[in-house]
Protein backbone atom coordinates (compact mmCIF):
# COMPACT_ATOMS: atom_id res chain seq x y z
CA UNK A 1 0.00 0.00 0.00
CA UNK A 2 1.53 3.34 -1.01
CA UNK A 3 0.42 6.20 1.18
CA UNK A 4 1.46 9.63 2.33
CA UNK A 5 1.09 11.20 5.77
CA UNK A 6 -0.70 14.55 5.44
CA UNK A 7 -2.38 16.96 7.87
CA UNK A 8 -6.01 16.01 8.58
CA UNK A 9 -8.54 18.42 7.07
CA UNK A 10 -12.32 18.62 7.11
CA UNK A 11 -12.62 16.48 3.96
CA UNK A 12 -11.05 13.50 5.79
CA UNK A 13 -13.49 13.56 8.71
CA UNK A 14 -16.26 11.24 7.39
CA UNK A 15 -13.73 8.44 6.72
CA UNK A 16 -11.88 9.09 9.99
CA UNK A 17 -15.16 8.87 11.93
CA UNK A 18 -16.03 5.63 10.13
CA UNK A 19 -12.67 4.05 11.07
CA UNK A 20 -13.18 5.30 14.62
CA UNK A 21 -16.65 3.74 14.74
CA UNK A 22 -15.38 0.42 13.34
CA UNK A 23 -12.53 0.36 15.90
CA UNK A 24 -13.58 1.61 19.33
CA UNK A 25 -16.50 0.56 21.58
CA UNK A 26 -17.15 4.20 22.51
CA UNK A 27 -16.11 6.08 19.36
CA UNK A 28 -15.58 9.80 18.88
CA UNK A 29 -18.15 11.31 16.53
CA UNK A 30 -17.48 13.27 13.33
CA UNK A 31 -18.47 16.42 15.26
CA UNK A 32 -15.79 15.70 17.86
CA UNK A 33 -13.09 15.42 15.17
CA UNK A 34 -14.42 18.57 13.53
CA UNK A 35 -14.12 20.32 16.87
CA UNK A 36 -10.56 19.02 17.33
CA UNK A 37 -9.49 20.61 14.04
CA UNK A 38 -10.76 24.03 15.17
CA UNK A 39 -8.27 24.28 18.07
CA UNK A 40 -4.77 25.63 17.53
CA UNK A 41 -3.25 23.25 20.13
CA UNK A 42 -4.21 20.11 18.16
CA UNK A 43 -2.05 18.34 15.56
CA UNK A 44 -3.75 15.67 13.43
CA UNK A 45 -2.40 13.61 10.53
CA UNK A 46 -3.97 11.03 8.26
CA UNK A 47 -2.37 8.31 6.14
CA UNK A 48 -3.85 8.87 2.69
CA UNK A 49 -3.78 6.17 0.03
CA UNK A 50 -1.84 7.68 -2.91
CA UNK A 51 -3.98 5.87 -5.48
CA UNK A 52 -7.55 6.64 -4.43
CA UNK A 53 -6.96 9.23 -1.66
CA UNK A 54 -8.87 7.10 0.86
CA UNK A 55 -7.98 7.43 4.54
CA UNK A 56 -6.02 4.43 5.86
CA UNK A 57 -5.45 5.73 9.38
CA UNK A 58 -5.15 8.81 11.56
CA UNK A 59 -3.41 10.05 14.67
CA UNK A 60 -3.55 13.22 16.68
CA UNK A 61 -2.04 14.92 19.67
CA UNK A 62 -2.55 17.97 21.84
CA UNK A 63 0.36 20.36 22.22
CA UNK A 64 0.09 21.41 25.87
CA UNK A 65 2.83 23.80 27.08
CA UNK A 66 6.01 21.84 26.19
CA UNK A 67 4.59 18.33 25.89
CA UNK A 68 2.49 16.35 23.45
CA UNK A 69 -0.46 14.23 24.56
CA UNK A 70 -1.45 11.67 21.97
CA UNK A 71 -5.23 11.79 21.80
CA UNK A 72 -6.07 9.19 19.22
CA UNK A 73 -4.67 6.70 16.69
CA UNK A 74 -6.29 4.03 14.56
CA UNK A 75 -5.51 2.29 11.30
CA UNK A 76 -8.24 0.89 9.04
CA UNK A 77 -8.69 -2.79 9.73
CA UNK A 78 -7.65 -3.92 6.21
CA UNK A 79 -4.50 -1.75 6.28
CA UNK A 80 -2.98 -2.86 9.60
CA UNK A 81 0.39 -4.54 9.95
CA UNK A 82 1.99 -2.57 7.11
CA UNK A 83 3.78 0.13 9.05
CA UNK A 84 1.08 2.82 8.86
CA UNK A 85 0.69 3.13 12.65
CA UNK A 86 4.48 3.45 12.93
CA UNK A 87 4.53 6.19 10.26
CA UNK A 88 1.74 8.13 11.97
CA UNK A 89 3.40 8.08 15.41
CA UNK A 90 6.78 8.89 13.86
CA UNK A 91 5.20 11.92 12.21
CA UNK A 92 3.85 13.09 15.58
CA UNK A 93 7.30 12.57 17.13
CA UNK A 94 8.91 14.56 14.29
CA UNK A 95 6.43 17.39 14.81
CA UNK A 96 7.07 17.29 18.56
CA UNK A 97 10.83 17.62 17.93
CA UNK A 98 10.28 20.51 15.52
CA UNK A 99 8.21 22.25 18.20
CA UNK A 100 10.90 21.49 20.79
CA UNK A 101 8.55 19.54 23.05
CA UNK A 102 10.23 17.75 25.93
CA UNK A 103 8.25 14.55 25.39
CA UNK A 104 5.13 12.77 24.28
CA UNK A 105 2.70 10.88 26.47
CA UNK A 106 -0.33 8.65 25.93
CA UNK A 107 -2.69 6.26 27.64
CA UNK A 108 -3.14 2.73 26.32
CA UNK A 109 -5.44 0.01 27.60
CA UNK A 110 -3.74 -2.63 29.69
CA UNK A 111 -5.35 -5.18 27.33
CA UNK A 112 -4.20 -3.57 24.05
CA UNK A 113 -0.95 -5.50 23.49
CA UNK A 114 -0.60 -4.57 19.80
CA UNK A 115 -0.66 -0.84 20.52
CA UNK A 116 1.69 -1.30 23.50
CA UNK A 117 4.15 -3.10 21.17
CA UNK A 118 3.93 -0.26 18.64
CA UNK A 119 4.65 2.39 21.28
CA UNK A 120 7.47 0.37 22.90
CA UNK A 121 9.10 -0.08 19.49
CA UNK A 122 9.10 3.71 19.08
CA UNK A 123 10.72 4.37 22.46
CA UNK A 124 7.74 4.88 24.77
CA UNK A 125 8.11 3.48 28.28
CA UNK A 126 5.43 2.69 30.89
CA UNK A 127 5.41 5.23 33.72
CA UNK A 128 2.18 4.57 35.59
CA UNK A 129 -1.36 3.22 35.66
CA UNK A 130 -4.70 5.05 35.57
CA UNK A 131 -7.22 2.75 37.28
CA UNK A 132 -10.55 2.47 35.45
CA UNK A 133 -9.49 5.16 32.95
CA UNK A 134 -11.72 3.93 30.11
CA UNK A 135 -15.51 4.06 30.08
CA UNK A 136 -15.36 0.28 29.65
CA UNK A 137 -13.74 0.15 33.12
CA UNK A 138 -10.33 -0.97 31.80
CA UNK A 139 -7.15 0.41 33.34
CA UNK A 140 -4.76 2.49 31.22
CA UNK A 141 -0.97 2.36 31.16
CA UNK A 142 0.58 5.84 30.97
CA UNK A 143 3.55 5.84 28.58
CA UNK A 144 6.14 8.52 27.84
CA UNK A 145 8.89 9.11 25.34
CA UNK A 146 11.30 11.92 26.26
CA UNK A 147 12.73 13.93 23.39
CA UNK A 148 14.99 16.48 25.06
CA UNK A 149 16.26 17.50 28.48
CA UNK A 150 14.85 20.71 29.97
Ligand SMILES: CC(C)(COP(=O)(O)OP(=O)(O)OC[C@H]1O[C@@H](n2cnc3c(N)ncnc32)[C@H](O)[C@@H]1OP(=O)(O)O)[C@@H](O)C(=O)NCCC(=O)NCCS
Pocket residue numbers: 023073074075076079080081082083084085086087107108109112113114115117118119121
Ligand atom coordinates in the same frame (compact mmCIF):
# COMPACT_ATOMS: atom_id res chain seq x y z
C1 LIG B 1 -2.41 -0.17 17.10
C2 LIG B 1 -2.51 0.16 15.61
C3 LIG B 1 -2.71 1.66 15.44
C4 LIG B 1 -1.20 -0.27 14.93
O1 LIG B 1 -1.25 0.17 13.58
P1 LIG B 1 -0.52 -0.68 12.43
O2 LIG B 1 -0.48 0.13 11.20
O3 LIG B 1 -1.14 -2.02 12.31
O4 LIG B 1 0.93 -0.82 13.08
P2 LIG B 1 2.31 -1.16 12.34
O5 LIG B 1 2.07 -2.00 11.11
O6 LIG B 1 3.06 0.12 12.16
O7 LIG B 1 3.00 -2.05 13.42
C5 LIG B 1 3.80 -1.45 14.42
C6 LIG B 1 4.09 -2.43 15.53
O8 LIG B 1 2.93 -2.63 16.31
C7 LIG B 1 2.92 -3.98 16.78
N1 LIG B 1 1.74 -4.62 16.20
C8 LIG B 1 0.80 -4.04 15.44
N2 LIG B 1 -0.16 -4.93 15.10
C9 LIG B 1 0.20 -6.11 15.67
C10 LIG B 1 -0.39 -7.41 15.71
N3 LIG B 1 -1.55 -7.69 15.09
N4 LIG B 1 0.24 -8.38 16.39
C11 LIG B 1 1.40 -8.10 17.03
N5 LIG B 1 2.01 -6.88 17.03
C12 LIG B 1 1.41 -5.91 16.36
C13 LIG B 1 4.23 -4.61 16.31
O9 LIG B 1 5.21 -4.39 17.29
C14 LIG B 1 4.54 -3.80 15.09
O10 LIG B 1 5.89 -3.71 14.80
P3 LIG B 1 6.61 -4.88 13.94
O11 LIG B 1 5.76 -5.09 12.73
O12 LIG B 1 7.96 -4.32 13.65
O13 LIG B 1 6.63 -6.06 14.84
C15 LIG B 1 -3.67 -0.64 14.92
O14 LIG B 1 -3.54 -2.00 15.25
C16 LIG B 1 -5.04 -0.15 15.33
O15 LIG B 1 -5.62 0.74 14.71
N6 LIG B 1 -5.60 -0.75 16.39
C17 LIG B 1 -6.92 -0.40 16.88
C18 LIG B 1 -6.93 0.98 17.49
C19 LIG B 1 -5.99 1.08 18.67
O16 LIG B 1 -5.78 0.13 19.40
N7 LIG B 1 -5.45 2.29 18.88
C20 LIG B 1 -4.55 2.56 19.96
C21 LIG B 1 -5.30 3.12 21.12
S1 LIG B 1 -4.21 3.52 22.45
